[in-house]
Amino acid sequence: MGNTKSRKRAVILILISALCLSGCGKEVHETAFTDSVAPEDYGLEMETVPISVDGVKGSYTFLYMTDDQAIFENRDDLGWFGNTETRAFRDDAGIPSGENIEHWIQYANDSKVDAFLTGGDMIDYGSTENIQTVQKKMSELTMPYLYTYGNHDSYIPWENTFVDTDETFLKVFKDNNCEFQSLDMGEFYVASIRDYQVDGFAQISAEALEGFQSLYKKGKPIILICHVPIYTAGAEDLRKTLQNEYGELVVQDDAGDFGTVNKSLLLGEDCGYELTPETEEFLNLLTADDSPVVAVLAGHLHSGWSGNLTDHIYEYVGKPAFLNQGALVKVQGSE
Numbered sequence: 001m002g003n004t005k006s007r008k009r010a011v012i013l014i015l016i017s018a019l020c021l022s023g024c025g026k027e028v029h030e031t032a033f034t035d036s037v038a039p040e041d042y043g044l045e046m047e048t049v050p051i052s053v054d055g056v057k058g059s060y061t062f063l064y065m066t067d068d069q070a071i072f073e074n075r076d077d078l079g080w081f082g083n084t085e086t087r088a089f090r091d092d093a094g095i096p097s098g099e100n101i102e103h104w105i106q107y108a109n110d111s112k113v114d115a116f117l118t119g120g121d122m123i124d125y126g127s128t129e130n131i132q133t134v135q136k137k138m139s140e141l142t143m144p145y146l147y148t149y150g151n152h153d154s155y156i157p158w159e160n161t162f163v164d165t166d167e168t169f170l171k172v173f174k175d176n177n178c179e180f181q182s183l184d185m186g187e188f189y190v191a192s193i194r195d196y197q198v199d200g201f202a203q204i205s206a207e208a209l210e211g212f213q214s215l216y217k218k219g220k221p222i223i224l225i226c227h228v229p230i231y232t233a234g235a236e237d238l239r240k241t242l243q244n245e246y247g248e249l250v251v252q253d254d255a256g257d258f259g260t261v262n263k264s265l266l267l268g269e270d271c272g273y274e275l276t277p278e279t280e281e282f283l284n285l286l287t288a289d290d291s292p293v294v295a296v297l298a299g300h301l302h303s304g305w306s307g308n309l310t311d312h313i314y315e316y317v318g319k320p321a322f323l324n325q326g327a328l329v330k331v332q333g334s335e
Contacts, residue, residue: 029058029186032112039326042107043100049306049316049329051295053221056187056333063108064329066119066227066299068321069152070098072133079158080256081125089124089322097322101137104321109142115183115190116141117329119299119318120150120227126163127156135172149178149194150227150300151263160258162198180211188221188294188331193282195226196300200262201250201273202228204282216285222293223331224286229298229317231268232287232309238317239266242301248272265301287313297329 039046049064069089076083088096101122108116116138123130131154138145154164163169164178174181174192182191193212197203204212215222231239242249242265249272252260264273268283275283286293287310296315304325305317319325 029060031059031061031114033061033114033328034112037107037111039107039111042103043324044103044107045325047304047319047325047327049327051223051314051329051331052334053188053294053331054334056221056331058187058332060114060185060331062115062117062190062329062331063104063111063113063326064117064119064225064297064316064318065104065321065326066148066297066318067121067150067302068097068101068104069121069124070101070134070322071096071124071130072098073127073129075127077158078125079156079160080254080258081157087124089320091322091324100322100324101134103324104326105137105140109140113143113328114185115143116145117190117192117225117297118146118148119225119297120148120196121152121299122147122150124152125157126152126154126166126169128168131163131166131169131172135168138172144183146174146181146183146190146192146225147172148192148225148227148299149173149196151196151200154178157255160255160261164198177211179205179208180215182211182215188223189215189218190223190225191215192225195228195230195267196264200264202264202267202271202279203276204279206278209278209282212282213285216292219292223295223297223329224293225297226267227298228264228267228300229305230283230286230296230309230315231266231271234308234310235266235268235305235315238305238307239271241305242266 081087154162170176179194182189193208195202249265251263255261298317302320304319309315
């Protein structure tokens with residue numbers, strides 16, 4: 001009789017141990033997001049972007065915005081950009097984008113999203129006033145955020161230079177790292193990689209590649225943010241649309257005394273320029289059959305697009321925030 005009881009206790013203990021190994025003590029994350037807060041009340045339009053990730057048990061909601069192109073000052077000496085009055089990006093009501101960033105911050109705080117994600121070009125050029133103001137605005141968020149490096153954020157048009165090593169500018173990035181950043185959501189990562197370089201071409205630096213490789217090896221699913229959309233054969237319709245609209249996939253802007261400034265529209269093979277070895281390695285890792293990347297969020301084009309880069313990677317290109325358009329990215333497990 002005693003041996004029977006002992007065996008029963010042993011079986012119970014084994015079952016309890018098995019349950020604990022499979023998740024005992026781990027709380028399933030349920031987003032605090034509330035849809036009782038209407039984005040229309042803040043003058044914003046939100047598109048819902050569902051992302052299903054195998055193995056995820058919780059639910060997560062992120063606010064994603066890209067290309068606000070905000071200007072927070074008045075000045076006449078913007079070089080080939082002209083002046084702030086003529087340069088300002090405005091919504092359909094004529095309101096400059098620098099005046100709407102408060103709405104984005106307030107909506108994110110009030111709706112209780114899990115994180116605030118940006119796709120680059122939050123500001124139109126890298127003046128001290130613009131950089132310090134956007135840094136202050138982002139500090140008002142009550143949730144984690146990722147600030148993605150775009151081709152405008154640190155650009156000084158009157159010098160045709162970048163200030164991407166400026167300490168004040170770097171403070172807006174997680175861990176002061178503008179090349180690669182990530183948020184650990186427990187069940188998956190959200191990461192941001194810089195894919196726009198000072199020569200005007202979309203490339204991945206050695207530092208950015210190293211950060212991506214390090215996170216890649218951890219094995220958890222990754223939602224990756226980059227400014228310039230990624231091109232694969234799955235995005236051929238996007239490539240053809242851009243070629244028809246612009247004629248080329250590398251646009252050359254007239255920069256006055258500086259000649260022309262390159263602007264690549266896509267990152268990938270056969271996109272109008274030669275890729276660096278680091279960029280090729282990044283793309284090979286990204287699109288590999290065993291890649292942990294499940295989705296890419298991008299911007300840059302000032303128009304929306306979505307499709308599959310591979311059988312298992314979805315890409316969403318956001319509409320511009322200067323037109324008050326953004327997205328609620330909702331992540332949950334696959335059914």
